[in-house]
Amino acid sequence: MKNQAYRMAMLYDFYGDVLTDRQKEFYDLYYNEDLSLGEIAENYGITRQGVRDVIVRAEAVLTELEDKTGLIKRFHTMHRQLEQIREDARRAAELAVRHEDGELESLTRRMLDTAETLLKE
Numbered sequence: 001m002k003n004q005a006y007r008m009a010m011l012y013d014f015y016g017d018v019l020t021d022r023q024k025e026f027y028d029l030y031y032n033e034d035l036s037l038g039e040i041a042e043n044y045g046i047t048r049q050g051v052r053d054v055i056v057r058a059e060a061v062l063t064e065l066e067d068k069t070g071l072i073k074r075f076h077t078m079h080r081q082l083e084q085i086r087e088d089a090r091r092a093a094e095l096a097v098r099h100e101d102g103e104l105e106s107l108t109r110r111m112l113d114t115a116e117t118l119l120k121e
Contacts, residue, residue, distance in 0.1 A: 005031065008062075014066070086116060090112055093112060
């Protein structure tokens with residue numbers, strides 16, 4: 001369930017702007033506010049099935065976009081690569097200090113700072 005919730009949050013973060021206002025609202029209430037279908041239905045004066053249909057359509061739109069673009073997959077790949085760059089820069093900086101190479105140490109520190117910044121964004 002945790003993986004499903006994470007996946008749905010990522011889909012919404014990347015592609016949520018393409019949903020209708022109603023889809024956004026129901027999706028947010030269901031996944032982020034943890035309201036049940038029945039609670040949402042009661043608040044909006046519609047059936048549980050009506051709420052479910054809106055959420056299922058929203059999920060389908062978001063999933064189709066990811067299937068076509070692969071942005072989330074590429075995001076995760078780049079994140080892993082940045083983590084590797086950060087670790088390599090850390091190791092290179094340690095070696096530069098050990099060999100007393102100021103220029104190499106400066107370059108590796110700058111690479112490490114850049115990787116750290118990108119990983120925080």
